[in-house]
Amino acid sequence: MRFPSRLLLTALLVLGQPALAEQRVKVTGATINWFGVYxxxxxxxKDPDISTRQRYTGTDIVPPxxxxxxxxxxxxxxxxxxxxxxxxxxxxEVVLKQIxxxxxxxxxxxxxxxxxxxxxxxxxxxxxxxNVMGYNTGSDQSNWPxxxxxxxxxxxxxxxxEKNFTVSRP
Numbered sequence: 001m002r003f004p005s006r007l008l009l010t011a012l013l014v015l016g017q018p019a020l021a022e023q024r025v026k027v028t029g030a031t032i033n034w035f036g037v038y039x040x041x042x043x044x045x046k047d048p049d050i051s052t053r054q055r056y057t058g059t060d061i062v063p064p065x066x067x068x069x070x071x072x073x074x075x076x077x078x079x080x081x082x083x084x085x086x087x088x089x090x091x092x093e094v095v096l097k098q099i100x101x102x103x104x105x106x107x108x109x110x111x112x113x114x115x116x117x118x119x120x121x122x123x124x125x126x127x128x129x130x131n132v133m134g135y136n137t138g139s140d141q142s143n144w145p146x147x148x149x150x151x152x153x154x155x156x157x158x159x160x161x162e163k164n165f166t167v168s169r170p
Contacts, residue, residue, distance in 0.1 A: 025092035025127060027155035035081035035163055036064035042136055050119045051107040056136040071167045073141045080134030080151060081163045087127045097154040098123045098133055103147030
């Protein structure tokens, strides 16, 4: 009788593991804490899936002294917003979708002559932590669109944060 009990216990442990591993994070919203041009240590990463073919990751974030949604396209400017994700469980890790929407005609896709209306990227963050959604202009934004840029964060089919920036040339 001992063998079936061990088998049953083993089956419960093995079958129960995916349920524990798949514990879902429930995102209820996000609070934007600050927005505008900020400082950070940036690392460039090649990414063929986005319009500019490169993106940046930042560390050592220093938020702006004052919030602003007016951005001037100058080389190596980083702008966006800091936010705190709310939901359960506390410190639960979740993959959100970042969407950067550009004004017409869109962002040039490399040197193809093609324009895209937006870029979409996965973004992993934790509930309750300070997070940042940002954009680095790099060194050449001569043919980038000006006007209203919209930054959005989505959890599944739910919009949890959105911020518009008015982008202009010097």
